[in-house]
Amino acid sequence: MAQSQLQQMIAVPGQLLGPSNKYVAGPGTHIHESNLYASLLGTVAVSQPPSSTSSKPTTTAGLAKRLHRIQAVLQSPSPTDKSSNGATTLPTISVAPPSGGAVGGSNEKREVLPEVHDVVLCRVTRIAPKQATVAILVVGDAVLEAEWQGVVRVQDVRATEKDRVRIYESFRPGDIVRAQVISLGDQANYYLSTASNELGVIMATSEAGNTMYPVSWKEYKDPETGLSESRKVAKPM
Amino acid sequence: MADRRRVNGPVGPTAPPVYNTAAHKPIAKEKADNSIRKIFLKTGVTPSASGSAYLELEDPKANSPSSTSLKLTCTVHGPRALPRSAPFSPHIILSTHVKYAPFATKQRRGYLRDSSERDLGVHLETALRGAIIADRWPKSGVDIIVTIIEGDQDRNAPENKSDEGWDMMNVLSGCITVASAAIADAGIDCVDTVAGGVAALVARQPNSPPAIVLDPAVSEYHKVFAACCVAYLPTRDEITNIWFKGQLPGADSMLYNRMVERSLVACRNANRVVITALNETVRPGKESA
Known part of the structure; x- marks a missing residue:
């Protein structure tokens, strides 16, 4: 029906996509006067929420994973929902910018910004007793154009x-270093954290200049000289 | 022995080139008062920029080889990191630069931006600021640079004819339209595609009554009384910038409103060109995918 038409559609900024009580706004869209509009140039994608039909049994049956840390509530349900998970059954509509290959740019033209909770890869540029300064290179899967x-x-x-x-x-x-963004920080810096097993140094070179391998949660070892150096090691995945 | 070290003049006498008289003027395609001149708009012309666009305006009375009257190119750089000295900003910092090429107008322009170019830049920034969703890009800045390659001026007009700067209105509306396409090409979130349009109150002949025309080619008219350049968001039905210049005859108080309404028509026409150009930007990517 209308959704299959939408999926073939090219959206230009300001184009009406649908009413906001039928769709959830995804990336590249915005809401104006309870209607969803595109805010980017690209192709429209409508995605059904994952396992929308089977979501009810899984949430009630089986043990939920024990919460071991405080997490921000990501999506607040819309005020109009009557059933408990009415908001999650709505399809998400998003506008993805065209992949850059056709326009001459070899890689993806789309800029991304680090956001809070994103896992980023970065290179350490400077260390000081109170902090380590890094240059963020990758956010999620996207390589940044700017540092x-x-x-x-x-x-x-x-x-x-x-x-x-x-x-x-x-x-x-x-x-x-693999790290997580905890704050947009001040004028110059994003604030990052490596306080997790999966976060920390993932590649390191020794003082002799050789690439080292991790041997424990706090040690890297040089394969040629046999010396070990201490690091905050990320758990290999 | 000839002097080989420097470029010498010709040995024998030479005659300056004599050209035939210019080709006969093509029959002027008379532009209707309620239509705008044809626009050529293309995105993605500058590979090194995040987004770019190029705009040309057709000259309906073409008697020069180029047959255009306005050529603009716009590059958008960013979103990128702010300089270290800049304070924290929760939204994107927009900076616009409008520059005439030295050869763009009859009066040669300098390399430094003069007051009229800065003025155009401020107007352009106001027009775009209302269209961009600035808080999608915290801590970042974007530079929008419009270069005017050919200003909207009649090169064959006599030298002593006073230039009152009415062509700046057309240049601004072109700047708004081309920047809107370039921003969409760069992938910066906008609430709508903004477009610029001009309406002017003109007298065609010395004794003809003043009439409102869209997108005036200034040299075609005897006198321009007033002009109005508007930046408009068609889907939202909002105006982000308005620039009115000139004197209205005092008799009709509704004249100002009528001129603004007419310029909205010009904006809608220009916006249709932007939408078409943006659709063409996406379509080749879709076919290959």
Whole structure:
């Protein structure tokens, strides 16, 4: 029906996509006077929520995963929903910009910005006793065109024994670090955190200049000299 | 022995080139008062920029080889990181630059931006600011640079004819339209595609009554009394910028409203060109995918 037509459609900014009580606004759209409009140039994509039909049994049956940390509520349900999960059954409508290959740009032209909760890859540029300065290179799967500066403060390096953390035992300039954005930060820096097992240094070079391999949660080892250096090591995935 | 070290003049006598008289003027395609001149608009002309667009306006009375009267190119750089000295900004910082090429107008332009170019830049920024969803891009800036390659002027007009700057209205409306296409090409969130349009109160002959025309080619008229350039969001039915210049005859108080309404018609026409150009931007990508 109308959805299949929408999926073939090209949207230009300001184009009406549908009423906001039938769709959830995805990326590239905005809501104006309870209608959804495109805000980017691109193709329209309508995605049904995952397992919208089977969502009810799974949420009631089976043990839910125990909450072990405080998480922000991502999507507040719309005020009009009558059933408990009425908001989640609505399809999401989004506008994806055209992939750059056709227009001459070799890679994707779309700019992305680091947002709070994003996992980013970055290179350590500078270390100081209180913080490590990094250059954010990758957000999620998208390679950034511009380099954004970020900071890992000493209290954000790991979750435990925060008072014993030393920056120079956690990072060295040149390391590649997987981190999570915790704040947009101040004028210059995004604030990042590596306080999780999966976050930390993923690539490091030794003082001799060799690529090292991780041997424990706080050690990297040089395969040629056999010396080990301390880092905040990310758990290999 | 000839001097080989420097460029010498010709040895023998030479005659300056004598050209035939210019080809006969093509029959002027008379533009109706309620239509705008034809627009050529294409996006993605500058590969190094995040987004770009190029706009040409047809000259209905073409007697020069180019047969255009306005050529604009717009590049959009960003969103990118703000300089370190800039304070924190929760939304995108828009900066617009409008520059005439030195050869764009009859009066040669300098390389530094003069007051009229800065004025155009401020108007363009106001027009675009109402269209961009600025808080989608915190902590970032975008530079919008419009270069006027050919200003909307009649090159064959006599030198002593005073230039009252009415062509700046047409240039601004072109700047708004081309920047709107370039911003959409760059993938910056907008509430609508903004487009510019001009209406003017003109007298065709010295003794003819004043009439409102759209998109005036200034040299075709005896006198321009007033002109109005509007930036308009057609879907939202909102005006983001309005620039009115000139003196209205005092008799008709509704004349101002009528001129603004007519310029909205010009905006809608220009917006249709933008939509078509943007659709063409996406379509080749769709076929290959």
